[in-house]
Amino acid sequence: MSEHIITANNLRDGRVVYLTRDEGWSNNPDKAWVAATPEEVARLSGMAGLAAAANVVVGAELIPVIKEAGHVRPARNRELIRALGPTVRTDLGNQAV
Amino acid sequence: MYAYDAYDHALVRERVNEFRGQVKRRLSGDLTEEEFRPLRLMNGLYLQLHAYMLRVAIPYGTLSSKQLTTLAHIARVYDKGYGHFTTRQNLQYNWPKLEDAPDILAELAAVEMHAIQTSGNTIRNVTADHFAGAAADEVEDPRPWAELIRQWSTLHPEFSFLPRKFKIAVTASPHDRAAVRFHDIGLILYNDPEKGRGFEVIAGGGMGRTPFVGPTIRKYLQPEHLLSYLEAILRIYNEWGRRDNIYKARIKILVHEFGMDKFRHAVEEEWQRIKDGPLQFAAEEEVRIREHFSPPAFEDVALSSEQDEKAMAENPDFAAWVKANIHPHKARGYAIATISLKPHGGIPGDATADQMETVADLGKLYSFDEIRVTHEQNLVLPHVRKADLFALWTILSHHGLASANAGLLTDIIACPGLDYCSLANARSIPLAQKIAARFDDLKRLHHIGPLKIKISGCINACGHHHAGHIGILGVDKKGEERYQLMLGGSGAEDATIGQITGPGFDEEGIVDAVETVVNTYLHRRSEGEEFLTAYRRLGPGPFKEALYGAR
Structure with a gap:
């Protein structure tokens, strides 16, 4: 099974975030909690549901990732752009942080 | 310019206060996202790839200086210092915070603007010829009619939950700058030599995954019956439009499946029932609204000096x-x-x-x-x-605003695409930039002449690719961005859907393909012949051969 992380948007400001191992949210996928087994994925999904219910984030979903040179990179193009920000405005989004 | 009356002001202010309460309840957890989502969408607030997005209505594309100054102020204070003008004559902010949204709407309300019906299955912001009230070729300023439609359609209780969104465009010029035949309803005001001023009414046009050039439902409609006729069309659509399949829910599919004769019969039957009712408006009402659009006090000035x-x-x-x-x-x-x-x-x-x-x-x-x-x-x-x-x-x-390219090849329409939009499959903006860079020579641009390139990042066609002289559609093919090329489309009075040339291209390949098409045109055109005319005369053959070789 490929590795997965949970992504969502902050409720208040809409920013793209990732569920971290300490059960918080970070805008850096490198800090995301990476699930490699079906059991871990199920656990992550449950925690994302709780976070949504607690009004911290919206639209939580599981996305596949690739580990590359010590970094966690979303596998799909759409999620890669989401992780960074608009490719035509590199001064905006998480890439600008 | 139309100026709000007391009723308009009260309606918009009440809506802001209502939304302020809804946001407060969402942030406190009294409303779940499932409950809140339709409420925020009713106020133009989407959640896109990177953040929330607020779509502000600019009715029939008309702004005062004060309104545009306020849009700038909002961009600076609540967003990232810019805004994006869309193919629906609206403005989108790409980075607003949910907690700021009520304050932004209050700032808009103060200058008679809002974001009502910029989302959802309702009658959306009415669009019009952007040269309305100024164009040398128009019959009259069409904006009073657009304003009348705005008033009729705003919060219309019967049409708040249509099968799908609904877009109306108005022009009063024989040269269509509003793409009326690609709207759910298109209206062309003209002077009939015998009957006088009236509307040609078009119904069932649209782009998206199933494009249709809208057919005429009524060749001549007396202006005083405009609203009753629109209401009859909407009522038939609301009753018979499909709700079982989102991809078949627009009026264009209903008109296509019914056939225009059957659809027209149903509309006319309903119209006969209501046409002499309260929606018929008196001449004084037209005068009242038209006063808001009185021409400015033009001076009698010299032609040129x-x-x-x-x-x-x-x-x-x-x-x-x-x-x-x-x-x-x-x-x-x-x-x-x-x-x-x-x-x-x-x-x-x-x-x-x-x-x-x-x-x-x-x-x-x-x-x-x-x-x-x-x-x-x-x-x-x-x-x-x-x-x-x-x-x-x-x-x-x-101020970097004097690009001399209006109507030329680098005046490219591009939807936000995968750089911003959660529906997109491919990026549009970088492609527009690469094509523009390839043709970055003003002499060459003017030598090529009028040419409209339109790019969409998905099948929903916000970038109007079907109507581009050169249209480009971005698709996702096994995780890779690919681009389909189509030629010969037009959104003008000679509305035409572009034809796909053949297999798609990658990002570099599509830029080369556009240049190949342009070079083929330059090589084959007659003296003074514009791209679209040449394409129609030559057909797709020479262009396909240049793109893919003889097969």
Whole structure:
């Protein structure tokens, strides 16, 4: 099974975030909690549901990732752009942080 | 300009207060996202790839300087210092915070603006010819009719939950600048030699995954029956439009499946029942609304002066701008100036807060306080004295707003695509930038002549690719961005859906393909023949051969 992380948007400001191992949210996928087994994925999904219910984030979903040179990179193009920000405005989004 | 009456003011302010309460309850957890989502969408607040997005309605694309200044202020204070003008004559902010949304709406309400019905399955913001009230070729200013439709359709209780969204466009010119045949309903006001002023009514046009050039449902409609006829169309659509499949829910599918004869019969039957009811409006009502759109106090000024001729001779860049960006005005000595939002390396439709303020100031100084937004993602100063054009151009040049490319190849429409939009499959903006860079030579652009390139990042066709002389559709093929090329489309009075040339291209390949198409046209065109005319004469054959080789 490929590795997965949970992504969502902050409720208040809409920013793209990732569920971290300490059960918080970070805008850096490198800090995301990476699930490699079906059991871990199920656990992550449950925690994302709780976070949504607690009004911290919206639209939580599981996305596949690739580990590359010590970094966690979303596998799909759409999620890669989401992780960074608009490719035509590199001064905006998480890439600008 | 239309000015809100007490009822309009109260309605918009109440809506802001209502939304403020809803946001508060969402943030406190009293409303779940599932409960809140339809409420925020009713107020134009989407959740996109990177953040929330607020879509602000600009009714029939008309703005005052004060309104545009407020849009700039909002961009600066609540967003990231810019806004994006869309192919629906709206403005989108890409980074607002949920907690700021009520304050933004309050700022808009203070200048008679809102985001109501910029989302959802309702009658959306009414669009119109962006040269309305100024164009030399129009029968009359169509905006009073657009305003009447706005008032009728705003919060219309019967049409708040249609099978799908519904878009109406109005023009009063034989040259269609509003793409009326690609709307759910298109209206063309004209003078019939025997019956007098009336509307040709078109129903069932649209783009998206199943494009249709809208057929005419009624060749002539007396203006006083406009609203009852629209209501009859909407009622039949609301009753019979499909709700089982989102991809078949637009009116174009209903008209296609019924056939126009059956659809027209149903509409006419309903219309006969209601046409003499309360929706028929008196001449005084038209006069009342039309007063808001009274022409400015044009001066009787000279057609041109020696000074203008000298300025053009001494400034080739100014002369090129006049050639491409200036259109004939109905008043002697005046011109319509298009401000291109397609600068070299820029993002089609984006304007910074500073640029918006500059245009707002110029609108006040040179255009009777009026600015227009075009569906081609540009701005317009509709009423500029010809004698002021050089001064206007000089100021625009200092603010990066004097691109002399209106209607030319680099005046590209592009949807936000996968750089911003959660529905997109591929990016549009970088493609527009690469094509623009490839053709970054003003002489070459003017040599090529009028050519409309339109790019969409998904099948929903916000970038109007079906109507592009050269249309490009981005798709996702096994995780890779690919681009389909289509040729021969038009959104004008000769509305046509473009034809796909063949297999798609990758990002570099599509830029080469566009150049191949343009070179083929240049090689094969007759003297003075524009791209679309040449394509229609030649057919797709020579272009396909140049693109894919003889097969």
